[in-house]
Amino acid sequence: MRSILFTIPLDGRLDLGPFGKIPVFGMGLLLALWCLIGVPVLLLDFRRNGWKRFEFFTTSGVWLVVAIALFIAPELGIANHAIPVYGYGMMLFVGFAASAWFAAWRIRREGGDGEIAWDAAIWIFVSGIVGSRLFYVVQYADRFFGPDPANGQRPSIGQMLKAIVNLPDGGLVLYGGLLIAPLAYYLFCRRRRVSPLALGDIVISSMFLGLLFGRLGCFLHGCCFGDQCDLPWAVSFPAHSVPFEALVSRGYLSQDALRSLPLHPTQLYDSLNGLLLLLVTWAYYPFRRRTGEVLAIGWMAYPVNRFLIEILRGDESGKFGTALTISQWVSLALFAAGAAFFGWLQTRPPGRTPLQVTPDAGLASARPSRVPPRVDAPQAARI
Numbered sequence: 001m002r003s004i005l006f007t008i009p010l011d012g013r014l015d016l017g018p019f020g021k022i023p024v025f026g027m028g029l030l031l032a033l034w035c036l037i038g039v040p041v042l043l044l045d046f047r048r049n050g051w052k053r054f055e056f057f058t059t060s061g062v063w064l065v066v067a068i069a070l071f072i073a074p075e076l077g078i079a080n081h082a083i084p085v086y087g088y089g090m091m092l093f094v095g096f097a098a099s100a101w102f103a104a105w106r107i108r109r110e111g112g113d114g115e116i117a118w119d120a121a122i123w124i125f126v127s128g129i130v131g132s133r134l135f136y137v138v139q140y141a142d143r144f145f146g147p148d149p150a151n152g153q154r155p156s157i158g159q160m161l162k163a164i165v166n167l168p169d170g171g172l173v174l175y176g177g178l179l180i181a182p183l184a185y186y187l188f189c190r191r192r193r194v195s196p197l198a199l200g201d202i203v204i205s206s207m208f209l210g211l212l213f214g215r216l217g218c219f220l221h222g223c224c225f226g227d228q229c230d231l232p233w234a235v236s237f238p239a240h241s242v243p244f245e246a247l248v249s250r251g252y253l254s255q256d257a258l259r260s261l262p263l264h265p266t267q268l269y270d271s272l273n274g275l276l277l278l279l280v281t282w283a284y285y286p287f288r289r290r291t292g293e294v295l296a297i298g299w300m301a302y303p304v305n306r307f308l309i310e311i312l313r314g315d316e317s318g319k320f321g322t323a324l325t326i327s328q329w330v331s332l333a334l335f336a337a338g339a340a341f342f343g344w345l346q347t348r349p350p351g352r353t354p355l356q357v358t359p360d361a362g363l364a365s366a367r368p369s370r371v372p373p374r375v376d377a378p379q380a381a382r383i
Contacts, residue, residue, distance in 0.1 A: 002220050003241070004084045031070040038063045062122070091217025096125050098213060099206035106202050112355045120188050120203065127184035128177030135176020137164055139326060178334070197292035198355045204298040205281045211274035211302075219267035226264025226312045228252075234262035264312045273305045291353045292345050299338035303331035 025031075042063060100121035104114035143163075147154050155163070189196040218224040222242035236259040237243040244260045247253040253261060281298045288294050307328050310316070316325040324332075 002087050003222065005087045005090055005220070007084050025070060027071070031067065034063075034067055034070060038067070087220030088217040088223075091213045091220065092129075095210040095213030095217075096121060099203075099210040102209055103203050103206040106205075107199075107355065110202070110355060116192060116194060116199070116355075117203070117206075119192065120185065120199065121206075123184045123188040124181045124203075124207075128181040130177075131180030132177040133164070135179070179330075193356065195291065195353050195355055197295060198353050200295035201285060201288060201291060201293070202355075204295050205278050205285070208274045208278040208281065208298065208302075212271050212278065215267045215271035215274060219265065219271070224267050224270075224313065226266035226269075228261045229264045229312075230262060231264070233265065235265045236260050236262050266309055266312050269312070270305070270309055273309070277301055277305070288352070289350045290345050290348055291351070293342070296338060296342040296345055299341060300335055303335040303338065307331040307335075 100118050103117035103121065107117050108114045145155070145160060185200075186196055188194075189199060215224070222237050222244075225237070225243040225246075238259055239257065241260065243263060244253065244257070247260055248255050248257075277298060280301070281294050284297060285294050310325050310328045310331070313325070316327065318324055319326045319329060
């Protein structure tokens with residue numbers, strides 16, 4: 001476990017010899033390099049998309065957010081003159097970048113525009129984070145809106161909002177993102193005139209790549225921990241970590257203990273599963289008979305894995321008067337929906353649809369036609 005990977009000092013200066021010492025953050029070197037690289041990229045994107053295209057505002061918005069962060073970074077670290085880089089957030093970022101790159105590489109191999117993957121990744125990532133956080137807030141509403149166990153007082157509105165947006169401390173439920181991100185994905189496909197099923201067959205593997213890195217982030221933070229076990233690969237987390245405090249609060253561990261009980265590393269199990277599902281969906285892609293089959297396979301496979309992983313988890317209790325956790329209930333619903341989707345695909349004629357949808361045909365052209373293509377007779381046979 002390593003909740004904080006490293007810290008970035010904000011009061012350092014880079015010695016450039018005769019040019020003196022230049023600050024790295026604030027009005028410093030990183031902001032200058034970001035502007036030097038970003039401004040030409042934005043100008044090229046503006047010439048290609050124009051200011052009316054949503055993608056231009058997305059690209060410029062991301063650039064602006066990073067520029068503002070570099071500018072105000074010294075103010076964020078006033079107390080200790082350093083900003084901690086959390087393992088959980090770092091793994092989310094690495095997973096986002098790796099997933100988008102992998103999808104873009106595969107789209108280019110299919111003859112499409114790789115930028116579709118990066119644009120779609122932003123839509124899916126942002127909506128997924130929002131959905132995952134909302135699901136967590138609803139599931140653990142008493143932690144955000146209930147009275148403080150120490151003094152019995154309810155938090156103010158400001159304290160509630162601060163707690164809701166405090167992502168560095170963790171608190172994301174993957175299923176929340178899986179419930180909201182598909183809507184953002186569909187709206188993106190409508191806007192970009194892309195076949196949702198054709199693109200879904202490609203990006204489902206990238207989502208499992210993101211799962212691989214995301215669960216590594218969970219392991220570094222300590223959340224999503226497993227139940228007690230005595231296996232050779234059992235993991236004990238240090239004192240005051242998330243699993244340690246959870247076990248202390250449940251009476252399984254003394255506050256004076258040096259480490260937690262040995263637990264199942266369920267985060268690593270799920271990360272390994274992400275790798276396996278990535279390989280399975282990637283390998284099956286060339287053999288799909290209908291557009292959407294790869295998406296359906298991933299849709300059904302992950303809930304099965306998540307249901308089984310929850311049996312080994314030790315951080316959630318049963319819901320609705322049963323031994324099933326909330327994630328297991330959602331897994332059952334998602335598997336049923338995925339099976340229905342797969343069954344619906346089997347009613348469609350075999351065939352693969354193109355990734356890009358022509359502007360005049362709309363999304364309807366993404367459906368395989370039941371009418372065989374017309375074969376013109378030879379010119380000599382015409383009357």
